[in-house]
Amino acid sequence: MSHLKVNLIKCLSDNYSYIIFNPNSKKAIIVDPAEANPLADAITKFNLNLKYILITHHHQDHVDGNIELKNKFNCKILGFADDSKRIPGIDILIKDKEIFNFEDEEIQLNFSPGHTSGHVFYYFKKNKLAFVGDVVFALGCGRIFEGTAKDMYRSVMKIKSLPDEVKVFCGHEYTESNLKFCLAYDQNNDHLTKRAVEIKSLRSKGLPTVPTTILNEKQTNIFFRCNDKAISQKLGLAGHSEEKVFKKLRELKDNF
Ligand code: ZN
Ligand code: FE
Numbered sequence: 001m002s003h004l005k006v007n008l009i010k011c012l013s014d015n016y017s018y019i020i021f022n023p024n025s026k027k028a029i030i031v032d033p034a035e036a037n038p039l040a041d042a043i044t045k046f047n048l049n050l051k052y053i054l055i056t057h058h059h060q061d062h063v064d065g066n067i068e069l070k071n072k073f074n075c076k077i078l079g080f081a082d083d084s085k086r087i088p089g090i091d092i093l094i095k096d097k098e099i100f101n102f103e104d105e106e107i108q109l110n111f112s113p114g115h116t117s118g119h120v121f122y123y124f125k126k127n128k129l130a131f132v133g134d135v136v137f138a139l140g141c142g143r144i145f146e147g148t149a150k151d152m153y154r155s156v157m158k159i160k161s162l163p164d165e166v167k168v169f170c171g172h173e174y175t176e177s178n179l180k181f182c183l184a185y186d187q188n189n190d191h192l193t194k195r196a197v198e199i200k201s202l203r204s205k206g207l208p209t210v211p212t213t214i215l216n217e218k219q220t221n222i223f224f225r226c227n228d229k230a231i232s233q234k235l236g237l238a239g240h241s242e243e244k245v246f247k248k249l250r251e252l253k254d255n256f
Pocket of ligand 2: 059061062134171172
């Protein structure tokens with residue numbers, strides 16, 4: 001199996017775009033080009049051969065580099081078939097659960113609505129990487145713009161069901177503000193207290209807190225912990241469903 005490398009590229013004010021490449025063949029993929037220039041510079045600098053751009057959702061800060069990068073590197077743009085009209089320059093339309101081959105990796109598109117109605121995440125099965133756009137963030141989850149809390153809950157649970165060791169790459173650096181929210185409603189969590197120290201140290205040096213892992217999120221992300229008794233009790237929802245707790249947390253976070 002080829003071990004793919006991931007370069008995190010900071011874009012705009014708090015976006016992360018990703019370059020995933022095979023260091024031997026130099027063939028590369030970009031996920032969610034927030035803007036063309038920093039990505040084009042990195043592709044050129046590392047002498048990569050950009051083959052594909054994968055899109056998680058149609059928001060401007062995830063597709064703005066599409067056309068410029070496609071013109072410059074002659075790559076193909078790939079996204080969810082059902083949302084193809086909103087993805088600039090799309091060439092290859094993929095269905096839910098469909099697998100797309102890159103080198104010997106199998107990349108699976110997974111429908112994950114809630115933030116937008118056509119949001120998807122990409123799971124690299126062999127390398128155990130997940131590119132989740134704006135569905136899950138380190139210690140948080142995306143805002144619901146198109147869809148219901150139920151949609152978002154199901155999408156987050158889909159990501160939570162990936163293997164513990166999967167590395168999770170999200171679309172933004174929102175971790176410090178997410179941390180404040182988690183600390184407010186999940187007060188006796190040793191994993192969270194420990195992670196808070198790591199996050200503060202990374203951010204004080206201007207370093208990213210991404211990627212995270214599924215296990216790390218299960219232990220510390222409050223949106224992954226809606227089945228925790230202390231949390232539901234704190235919200236006055238003891239004995240209620242995980243989904244109900246999730247919905248309440250999303251509402252509280254919107255006004256936090
Ligand atoms: Zn978005
Ligand atoms: Fe975004």
